Amino acid sequence: MASITANLVPPLLVQGRKTLFRTLQKLPVSPIKERQNRAALVVKATGESSKSSTSLTVIKSVQNVWDNSEDRLGLIGLGFAAVAALWASVNLITVIDKLPLIPNALEFVGILFSTWFVYRYLLFKPDREELFQIIDKSLSDVFGQ
Incomplete structure (x- = not known):
């Protein structure tokens, strides 16, 4: 509610x-x-909340993985490794952001890449169709369809 x-x-x-x-x-x-x-x-608000809430499905999927797991120690290690990797990447980004010229250079590279991507894939209709085909192929490869 x-x-x-x-x-x-x-x-x-x-x-x-x-x-x-x-x-x-x-x-x-x-x-x-x-x-x-x-x-x-x-x-x-009155009424029932929807059962298709994203947070509920994530929690249920994590519970299913935990319940169906044979190697719980491995899952705990994987979770610890994920938290350590997140901590390390946040600290690395903070250190890089404090360097004098690197943030500006990375921002410039990002602007150049975004401009190239828009010109290459989004500006003209045949290129947009090619992008959709690439995305569909990648999704079918990931999901095995």
Whole structure:
């Protein structure tokens, strides 16, 4: 269930000296408190959440891999290696970013590559079709179809 908390400014709730909470009572919101000419409201959505949520599917797939695994020690080692690789790559990027000329040079290379990619694959229709064919071939190779 989703909920939103908001602080509304005075012109939305106060008309002269009279508050407009009478009109708010008709809406599916509940006032929490009013202070300093502001009112905090909580709005809650009703209904069931969708079962196809990305976070739920990721959690379920991780649980399935853990439950069906024969080598749990290997999975723990793989997870530790992934965390260590993430930590090392973040530190490496931080060190490279602190060097004087390298970030500017890498940004320039990125701009040049992006310009080449747009010219090569996105500017003309036959090139876009070629890009779609390359992407479809790569996806079929990855998924084994």
